[in-house]
Amino acid sequence: MTPAAPAYRRLSVEERRSQLLDAALTLFAHRLPEDVSLDDVAEAAGVSRPLVYRYFPGGKQQLYEAALRSAAEELRLCFDEPQDGPLLPRLARALDRYLGFVARHDAGFSALLQGGSVVETSRTTAIVDGVRRSAAEHIYSHLGVADPGPRLRMTVRMWIAAVEAASLIWLDEGKEPPVEELRDWLMEQFVAVLTVTAARDPQTADLVRDALSSAD
Amino acid sequence: MTPAAPAYRRLSVEERRSQLLDAALTLFAHRLPEDVSLDDVAEAAGVSRPLVYRYFPGGKQQLYEAALRSAAEELRLCFDEPQDGPLLPRLARALDRYLGFVARHDAGFSALLQGGSVVETSRTTAIVDGVRRSAAEHIYSHLGVADPGPRLRMTVRMWIAAVEAASLIWLDEGKEPPVEELRDWLMEQFVAVLTVTAARDPQTADLVRDALSSAD
Numbered sequence: 001m002t003p004a005a006p007a008y009r010r011l012s013v014e015e016r017r018s019q020l021l022d023a024a025l026t027l028f029a030h031r032l033p034e035d036v037s038l039d040d041v042a043e044a045a046g047v048s049r050p051l052v053y054r055y056f057p058g059g060k061q062q063l064y065e066a067a068l069r070s071a072a073e074e075l076r077l078c079f080d081e082p083q084d085g086p087l088l089p090r091l092a093r094a095l096d097r098y099l100g101f102v103a104r105h106d107a108g109f110s111a112l113l114q115g116g117s118v119v120e121t122s123r124t125t126a127i128v129d130g131v132r133r134s135a136a137e138h139i140y141s142h143l144g145v146a147d148p149g150p151r152l153r154m155t156v157r158m159w160i161a162a163v164e165a166a167s168l169i170w171l172d173e174g175k176e177p178p179v180e181e182l183r184d185w186l187m188e189q190f191v192a193v194l195t196v197t198a199a200r201d202p203q204t205a206d207l208v209r210d211a212l213s214s215a216d
Numbered sequence: 217m218t219p220a221a222p223a224y225r226r227l228s229v230e231e232r233r234s235q236l237l238d239a240a241l242t243l244f245a246h247r248l249p250e251d252v253s254l255d256d257v258a259e260a261a262g263v264s265r266p267l268v269y270r271y272f273p274g275g276k277q278q279l280y281e282a283a284l285r286s287a288a289e290e291l292r293l294c295f296d297e298p299q300d301g302p303l304l305p306r307l308a309r310a311l312d313r314y315l316g317f318v319a320r321h322d323a324g325f326s327a328l329l330q331g332g333s334v335v336e337t338s339r340t341t342a343i344v345d346g347v348r349r350s351a352a353e354h355i356y357s358h359l360g361v362a363d364p365g366p367r368l369r370m371t372v373r374m375w376i377a378a379v380e381a382a383s384l385i386w387l388d389e390g391k392e393p394p395v396e397e398l399r400d401w402l403m404e405q406f407v408a409v410l411t412v413t414a415a416r417d418p419q420t421a422d423l424v425r426d427a428l429s430s431a432d
Contacts, residue, residue: 018362018376024314052362080225095241101388150389150393151393153385154382154385154386154389157381157385158378158379158381158382158385158405160381161377161380161381162374162375162377162378162381162409163376164377165373165376165377166373166374169369169370169373169374170370171417173366173370176364177367182415185412185416189374189408189409189412190383192405192408192409192411192412193378193405193408193409195408196401196404196405196408197401199404200397200401
């Protein structure tokens, strides 16, 4: 909106907001939310505390939720993958981006998923659940299923829960095994659990026969 | 401790405590913790509010944590299974007891695992994590593994996370599929994910060859 940059950098409202969210996210990524103060955020962003309050008058809870929502949005973008080419490489690319996000945000990702924070509320839980739902929707869409039945849905959501658990353990273990191995291993588990469900569910059986075999 | 029961039933401290915990657990099982008051607990137990406070001077938070710990203890007992006979039927029996617990506590189990409650704290999270650790330890012990390596540990903990997710979805879907089918399906997934890991990990490969095949 500013026609020419003055000597000092003047940020637009949106730029300032996203600068503060980035600073908050970086802090939440390395400390539990309860250990982050608005002073810390102001200092990390190189702005005054009143300015942080001007953007987030609800204080830390509002900032935390906004940072979570911004992280959730970033996570959703990870799942965006064109529906071209064989299925498994598509899922593998989405998983690569997801694991990149996990590696980048590290402790913040753990805090986000594990709850137990003093500012955990049903609203923050809803944000995380929204990301899980979005991940599941992306998977159904790549599987080419418009109306997933209960057994397929349960299988996909179980695998998503297992991937989350793996991500947390992976961070705990200093990002071992290497990310490529973890990604391949998770993909193999995806195929394995779908194959198990295929024996109990015709819809999943069709998928395993069509979508997964054509991707091998 | 009372030598003879008087006309009205006088409970020992331990009996009274466990009566209050049972009442609280039943309430937490059907409502979110934030919707349960100490008055509700007193009424459900048929005692006065001051008596609830005498046993739980920390109020609702203390009662909630004590009820969680008691539920956690009950869950741990589900995993107790003699190390006799083939492995898979042993795990299936433990899983049956676990799913029985899930079915009995229903909404309380969801609230316990999903967090997002106003009284969720790092202490309540630690209680739930303790149950997960205990489940994993029981599985290693039934697998006959004293020192599980990172790949086996990750596989077991991913499966536990998947079982938790399945339990929550199962409750959401009115306990469909029938419990026996869910149990068999979860067992099949256990074998499938261990088999996937076996291709990457010699320790798991030994297990799959010895423990799982002898149980078939």
